[in-house]
Amino acid sequence: MRRWNGWGDVTTDFPLTPMALAFLAERIGPGRPRPDATRAVALAAVPPARGRFGAGWRTDAEARLDHARGQSFPDWIAMKSGRFGPVADAVGCPETAADAESMLREALALGATVVPYGGGTSVVGHLAIPASDRPVVNIALAGLNRLTGFDPHHRLATFGAGVSGPALEAQLRPHGYLLGHYPQSFEYSTVGGWVVTRSSGQQSYRYGRIEQLFHGGRLLTPQGPLQVGTVPASSAGPDLREMVLGSEGRLGLLTEVMVRVRPRPAQEHFHGVFFPHWDAALDAVRMIGQSEIPLSMLRLSNELETETQLRLAGHEKLMAWLQRYLGLRGIGDGQCLLMMGITGTLAQCRRSLREAMVISRRCGGVHVGKAMGQGWARNRFRGPYLRNTLWQAGYGADTVETCVPWSQATPVMRALERTAHDCFAQRNERGHAFTHLSHVYPQGCSIYSTFVFPSAGDPDADLAAWQSLKAALSATIVAHGGTISHQHGVGVDHAPYLPQEKGPQGMALLRAAAAALDPEGRMNPGKLLT
16 A cells, blocks of 8 residues: 555655664754644545546545645645645546546536646656646546557557556566666656656666657647657657657646567676775766766765765674775775666676776776675665655655766766755754766766755744755756756746746747647646746
């Protein structure tokens, strides 16, 4: 069963050892835990539904509450406090694409605003229900979860847009194929959600971001269906797939997705490499990325994240042995950990590892084998569960991410962490900030920073503190010329910063597209475009 006011399955946790809790107290100070509101309290605040809806719609308080929020920090505050704010008047639960089309027509005929719902994992406010005088509905796509077409000759698979990551891969596995798109939200996020937020997976270095994997699809708009894609490439004007990618529900309801799949690899391993300091590690990762060695992942943690990972991992004796070994190899304080994904045939894996390690050793890297990497792989989707544990201990946590040229990687990383510490200091608080490079390109890299801080002990104070932090971090990204989002999309949280990235003409083009397909602004208003 999925948690109604947090992340993931209720039977899964990410416990912290006493050593890990002591580390947090040392760096941040004591947490301020407070009891969560009960589900009964949250349900009691759900207002009566407006409007009359036909078969397939749910108007009960439970369904409406469970689709009202995602996983952004404001969503968390709302869920934990039981103060959900606006909820939809009905939740449509189509079982087929035809059902979804019928429900969209019905909602529009009733004059309703439509907020699409996939896996509920958005961290930037894509699911926020607008306060409106007209009815608001969610159309939840979880029922559209089947493989409806598989073509090994062309290496294409067609799915309902509501299929989750595990269900998608499970349906490809008997055919010997995979998609290979693994965002941290993989267990719950959906292929349709990946497309409309321009998602990246942890192994996009090999398999590609979602824009490389998205072959085509069917978008239901208020003006009628729009089919995009179907050919490998075209120079016949702008690619309409690009209008669907990153559209965040503003143009319509994506019900069908065709993706480019590939045979499952024979081998896959993850290896750990330690570097003596950040500059050496950054040089190594840049050179590996620009050498076009066919790896599947390069994930580099800075010194603060490396220390945090090792301290939170527990296993004190094992960690002590590791540090003794690294010390003998000339690596001490300031060490940085690189996780490399090695995927392919046995011969390809051996060659890729050998070539990557030639560069790594030139930069002082020490290979520590597969054990640490395989441990990371086993727990790769458990990371979000740590947010539950931190909250219970009285700490909040959030992330920001961007993408910059190589020359800006260190300045932006340091500026983000410094900005966060300045924000905490203004409130006489301490916070803990750490960063990794999650994706690597020949021209630059993505920067993914995490911030852990004591709860204020009050929902309004927590929200105000987060708003101050988010605004300062976003301003820092914009000032350094980074994108406001590399992989989380725009939603509500990033919408104020999009015009600075796209420019007035770019924003005019986006608004024109929305007006052409949704002239009354009924589809997910307030997201992407303010």
